[in-house]
Amino acid sequence: MPEQLVFHYQKQFQLESGASLPGFQLAYTTYGQLNQDQSNVVWVCHALTGSSDFTDWWGELFGEGKLYEPADWFVVCANTLGGCYGSTGPLAVNPATLQPYYHSFPQLTNRDIVRAFDLLRQDLGIARVHTLLGGSLGGQQALEWAILQPDVFGNLIQVASNARHSAWGIAFNESQRMAIRQDPTWKISTAEAGIAGLKTARAIAMLSYRHYNCYEESQQEPGNSITDNFRAASYQVYQGEKLAQRFNAYTYWLLSKAMDSHNIGRDRGGIAKALERLQAKCLFIGVDTDLLFPVEEQQQLQRLVPGAKFALLHSGYGHDGFLVETAQITQVIREFYESETVKHIHYENTEV
Numbered sequence: 230m231p232e233q234l235v236f237h238y239q240k241q242f243q244l245e246s247g248a249s250l251p252g253f254q255l256a257y258t259t260y261g262q263l264n265q266d267q268s269n270v271v272w273v274c275h276a277l278t279g280s281s282d283f284t285d286w287w288g289e290l291f292g293e294g295k296l297y298e299p300a301d302w303f304v305v306c307a308n309t310l311g312g313c314y315g316s317t318g319p320l321a322v323n324p325a326t327l328q329p330y331y332h333s334f335p336q337l338t339n340r341d342i343v344r345a346f347d348l349l350r351q352d353l354g355i356a357r358v359h360t361l362l363g364g365s366l367g368g369q370q371a372l373e374w375a376i377l378q379p380d381v382f383g384n385l386i387q388v389a390s391n392a393r394h395s396a397w398g399i400a401f402n403e404s405q406r407m408a409i410r411q412d413p414t415w416k417i418s419t420a421e422a423g424i425a426g427l428k429t430a431r432a433i434a435m436l437s438y439r440h441y442n443c444y445e446e447s448q449q450e451p452g453n454s455i456t457d458n459f460r461a462a463s464y465q466v467y468q469g470e471k472l473a474q475r476f477n478a479y480t481y482w483l484l485s486k487a488m489d490s491h492n493i494g495r496d497r498g499g500i501a502k503a504l505e506r507l508q509a510k511c512l513f514i515g516v517d518t519d520l521l522f523p524v525e526e527q528q529q530l531q532r533l534v535p536g537a538k539f540a541l542l543h544s545g546y547g548h549d550g551f552l553v554e555t556a557q558i559t560q561v562i563r564e565f566y567e568s569e570t571v572k573h574i575h576y577e578n579t580e581v
């Protein structure tokens with residue numbers, strides 16, 4: 230059974246922006262047991278609206294008989310700094326004012342977020358991580374972290390993600406924030422501020438997470454009559470309502486901005502130079518119908534990292550295929566591990 234825990238960091242935490250937080254907490258989930266030589270750690274980074282409970286949204290990868298068996302692996306996932314599933318975020322109380330941060334929560338970057346994860350890793354006494362795995366925003370964080378702390382990670386598996394957020398991706402995110410800004414309640418400092426805007430933002434986002442074919446297959450109108458509530462329309466409304474039940478507009482805003490600023494090359498002499506720091510063996514996975522993180526982004530990464538592998542998932546879903554196509558993900562990760570073993574044996578034979 231996954232265990233839910235909380236890490237407290239009680240010192241000043243400096244952010245890339247120059248602002249700082251007077252400490253923070255991270256909610257995290259673990260599963261399985263850390264082995265004696267610490268060779269069985271898998272660290273998972275979640276996507277934009279995910280929680281630390283990876284068994285909730287990537288459950289097909291973890292469990293008995295699955296890719297990562299609890300008997301063999303020690304899996305850790307932390308809710309992102311700024312998140313709304315137990316980690317310090319905009320709804321947390323600012324100790325300086327004794328009021329929730331709300332709009333005053335400082336802007337974060339993926340580099341800040343993974344520095345916070347790394348403090349948790351150190352607190353857990355984990356010196357080496359066998360595999361760092363993340364999708365979408367979580368994939369951006371995984372890559373950033375593997376560059377920041379290259380000697381920690383043995384394997385990096387990045388799914389449906391990139392090295393620098395694209396102009397297209399930023400435009401989508403800004404369109405979503407425009408919806409939040411248009412909500413008159415966004416100006417008021419309450420937990421519910423901007424919630425109607427958040428619903429619209431999610432509806433816009435869905436168009437980047439899915440694909441034309443996916444909507445055609447699941448939301449085509451059954452008849453030919455004119456209606457005021459087309460199936461595809463009510464689907465959009467429902468997806469907005471559903472997110473509003475479990476998220477808030479502040480965290481959405483904050484993390485979408487963190488995604489916009491994602492650029493592994495910042496202050497490192499560019500992307501290619503930053504990638505030279507990697508020590509992990511890398512697998513970049515793309516989804517063939519992904520409109521938000523098109524496969525060219527993962528293929529570019531594979532070309533720039535010597536020895537890296539690329540795998541393509543086939544999905545009708547689009548970007549969200551990274552959550553759905555778990556059978557294919559299992560297969561390509563198994564093949565990746567096997568190919569690394571073969572390579573290792575080959576090197577040993579060559580040396581002999």
Ligand SMILES: CC(=O)SCCNC(=O)CCNC(=O)[C@H](O)C(C)(C)COP(=O)(O)OP(=O)(O)OC[C@H]1O[C@@H](n2cnc3c(N)ncnc32)[C@H](O)[C@@H]1OP(=O)(O)O
Nearest residue numbers: 275276277278279280285286460461463464467549552553
């Ligand atoms: C990695 C991450 O961090 S994500 C973590 C947080 N996110 C989640 O946990 C959600 C992850 N899940 C998903 O994104 C999706 O459920 C997927 C991608 C896994 C699967 O997508 P789908 O099978 O298309 O399901 P999707 O959730 O989009 O829609 C189904 C829902 O829409 C409803 N629905 C379908 N058509 C319509 C319609 N025309 N009108 C209104 N509602 C509709 C369904 O009844 C269903 O409702 P329910 O969720 O309350 O059961």
Ligand SMILES: N[C@@H](CCO)C(=O)O
Nearest residue numbers: 276277278279365438
């Ligand atoms: N469905 C994903 C999409 C973003 O990667 C999420 O809600 O986090």
